[in-house]
Amino acid sequence: MFAEERLDEIIKILNSEGKLKVKDLSIKFNVTEDCIRKDLKTLENQSLLKRTYGGAVQVRESAEDIDVLIRKDADITTKTIIAQKAFNLINHRETIFLDISTTNIILAKLLASSNKQITIVTNMLDIVNVLSKPNNIRVICTGGILNRNLDGFTGAPTIEIISKYKFDKSFIGSCGIDVFDESITTFDIDDGITKRAILESSKKSYVVMEDSKFHMDGNYKFACLSDIDCIITEKAPKEEVESILSDFNIEVF
Secondary structure, three states, X not given: OOXXXXXXXXXXXXXXXXXXXXXXXXHHHOOOHHHHHHHHHHHHHOOOOEEEOOEEEOOOEEOOOOOHHHHOOOOHHHHHHHHHHHHHOOOOOOEEEEOOOHHHHHHHHHHHOOOOOEEXXXXXXXXHHHOOOOOOEXXXXXXXXXXXXXXXXXXXXXXXXXXXXXXXXXXXEOOEEEOOOOEXXXXXHHHHHHHHHHHHOEOOEEEEOOHHHHHEEOXXXXXXXXXXXXEEOOOOOOHHHHXXXXXXXXXXX
16 A cells, blocks of 8 residues: 555544544554554555544644623524424424524524424523513523523522523533544533533433534533433534444434
8 A cells, every 4th residue: 555545544543433542553553663653654644633642633723712792693594404403393382492692593583483382491691582482482581690602690699590490401512522432512611511511301302513623622521412402403413423422322403
């Protein structure tokens, strides 16, 4: 096998498995470990991977911590597709939680214009405003400590209220999911521990997020793949991502 062919194969393995080990590649390609290290250095110089001790991992983007007032006007078409899918999963008489998420604002608008008789608990002010007039929806706001950047409530007082409920379904926002290390992330610590409390109080949990977030990370891990039931995104994820989610019995909509 020529060196260029080996490099191509290494990238295919990385895309499939999410990480590489020098020892395993050395055995697979029947070359020395030094040869593999040189290959990984070449690929790192091309920004195709990131070397680690004993191997390499995929290059992932860091999601930007942008104020919610700016984010809610971005990617409207994509978020509307996700929100519509979430809307179709909500049944009459259910009690649901809408987490701090710009996609959930759109979902709230869809619910407000529907005839579904439901109870919505939320910690996001924008969602409360959207739902302030419709008679078909009973609205409960958690209250707590206001996080102005997120336009919602997080932290201990909010968590205390959330812990009193058992939601039929919850719809959770996220900055990113890394299926290869099984992490679900956000930026703000208080937001993260609040999301964790929502998951623990939910019979069924859905993460609502754009497909691009399978390749992004926040800096606070609030859950693992085993903690959620479903992911709602605008399109089917890559085959290797979907395969890992299937191993965790996570439904993808």
